[in-house]
Amino acid sequence: MKAGTVFGSICGAMTGICWGVSSVFGQFLFETRDVHPLWIVAIRLSIAGVLLWIFAFLTNRESLMALFHNKRDFIQAIICGIAGTMMFQLSSFYAVQTSNAGTATVLQYLAPVMIIVYVCLRTKAAPKKAEVLSIVLAVAGVFLISTHCDIGSLAMTPKGLFWGMMLAVFMSVNTVLPERLYKKYPTTVVIAWAFPFGGAAMMAIARPWHFNVQWDGAVWFSMFFIVIVGSVAAYLFYAQAIKRVGPTRSSLFASSEPVTATLMSALWLKTDFTYMDLIGFVLILSTLFILNAGKGSSNTPASRD
Numbered sequence: 001m002k003a004g005t006v007f008g009s010i011c012g013a014m015t016g017i018c019w020g021v022s023s024v025f026g027q028f029l030f031e032t033r034d035v036h037p038l039w040i041v042a043i044r045l046s047i048a049g050v051l052l053w054i055f056a057f058l059t060n061r062e063s064l065m066a067l068f069h070n071k072r073d074f075i076q077a078i079i080c081g082i083a084g085t086m087m088f089q090l091s092s093f094y095a096v097q098t099s100n101a102g103t104a105t106v107l108q109y110l111a112p113v114m115i116i117v118y119v120c121l122r123t124k125a126a127p128k129k130a131e132v133l134s135i136v137l138a139v140a141g142v143f144l145i146s147t148h149c150d151i152g153s154l155a156m157t158p159k160g161l162f163w164g165m166m167l168a169v170f171m172s173v174n175t176v177l178p179e180r181l182y183k184k185y186p187t188t189v190v191i192a193w194a195f196p197f198g199g200a201a202m203m204a205i206a207r208p209w210h211f212n213v214q215w216d217g218a219v220w221f222s223m224f225f226i227v228i229v230g231s232v233a234a235y236l237f238y239a240q241a242i243k244r245v246g247p248t249r250s251s252l253f254a255s256s257e258p259v260t261a262t263l264m265s266a267l268w269l270k271t272d273f274t275y276m277d278l279i280g281f282v283l284i285l286s287t288l289f290i291l292n293a294g295k296g297s298s299n300t301p302a303s304r305d
Contacts, residue, residue: 008244012253015237020260022230023092023101025222027265030097035213037093038206040226045089045202048231049195055236056192063189067181076181077190081197084174089198091167099160100271102262103145106281107164109258111171112251113138113287118172134287141283148276155276182247187239195231248292255288 029035056064067073095104116131127135148155156164181190213219241250258281265271 004244008241009249009253011237012241012245012250013256015234015241015250016254016256016258017260018229018234018237019254020101020105020257021264022226022234023096023105023257023261024264024268025225025230026093026096027101027269027271029219029222031269033213033219035219036206036211037090037097038202039208039211039213040093040223041086041089042199042202042206042208043223044227044231045086045195045199047199047227049192049197049199051228051232052188052195052235053192055232056186056188060186060189063185064192067185067189067193073181073184074193076178077193078197080174080178080181080190081194082201084170084177084198085191085194086198086201088167088170088174090202091163091170095160095163095167098163099156100269101265102258102271102273102281103156103160103277104164104167105258105261106284107142107145108167108171109255109284109288110138110142110165110168111175112291114168114172115175116291118176130290130293134290137283137290138287141280144276144280144283148274155274187242188235191235191239252288252292255285258285 026037026040029040030037053064067077092104092108095107099107113131113135116127116135119125120127120131143149146154146156146161154161178190178194238250238254241253245253262273262281266273
C-alpha cells in the first residue's frame with residue numbers, strides 16, 4: 001500500500017474519531033450543563049467558519065475567490081450553508097440531546113440508503129441487489145434500535161427517533177446539494193463558504209448571547225473539542241482523505257465515528273446500550289460496506305459539512 005493511501009486512510013479514520021468525540025462532548029454538555037443545541041451550533045458554525053475560511057484563503061485563495069466571483073456557484077454555496085450545513089449540524093445535536101451520541105451517529109448513516117431511494121425515484125430506475133439488501137438491513141436496524149423487537153412500544157423517545165431520522169435526512173441533503181461544487185472546487189473551499197453562511201444564519205436565529213450559560217472549565221474544554229477538533233480538525237482530515245483515497249473510501253473510514261461515540265459515551269457517560277441496540281448499529285453500518293462492495297456507492301457521494 002502506498003504511503004499516500006495509508007495517510008489518506010488514517011485521515012479518514014481520524015475524521016470519524018473527531019466527529020465522534022465532538023458528539024460525546026455535546027452529550028456531556030446536555031446532561032451536565034443543560035445547554036441548548038441552538039447555542040452550541042451557533043457558536044460552532046460561526047467560529048469554525050471563520051477559521052476554515054482563513055485556512056482556505058491561505059491555502060486555496062485562487063479557488064476561494066473563483067467561487068465567490070461565480071454568481072451561480074456562490075448562491076449555491078449560500079444555500080448549501082443554510083439548507084445543508086446548518087440544518088445538518090442542528091439536527092445532529094438535537095438527535096444527541098434527545099437520544100445519545102452513539103445512537104445519533106449511527107442513525108445518520110441511514111443517509112446513503114435515503115440517497116439511493118431518492119436517486120432511484122428521480123431516475124425511475126430499479127435499485128440494484130446490493131442497494132435492496134442495504135435498504136432492508138437499514139430498516140431492520142432502525143426497527144431494532146427503536147423498538148427492541150417490541151412492536152407495542154418504543155425503546156427510545158419519539159423525539160429521539162424523530163431527530164435521528166431528521167439527521168439522516170439532512171445528511172442526505174448536505175451530501176446531494178454541494179455535489180456539483182465538490183466536482184469543481186476543493187472540498188476546503190466549498191466548506192469555507194458554507195460554514196460562515198450557516199453560522200451567520202444560526203446567529204440570527206439562535207442569538208446565543210441570550211442564553212444563560214456559565215462558562216466554567218468543563219464548558220470551555222467541551223466547546224474546544226466541539227469547535228476545533230470536531231469541526232476544523234475533522235474537515236481538514238476529511239479533505240486530505242478525499243484527496244488521497246477518494247470520497248467512497250473516506251466515508252468508510254469515517255464510520256469510526258459511531259464506534260468512537262458509542263464506546264466513549266458508554267465508558268465515560270455510562271450510557272446504556274442493549275444487545276438489540278448493538279445489533280441494530282451493526283446492521284445500519286454494514287450498509288456502507290455492502291454499497292461499496294456492490295459499487296452502489298456511486299449514487300451516494302460522501303460529504304459531511
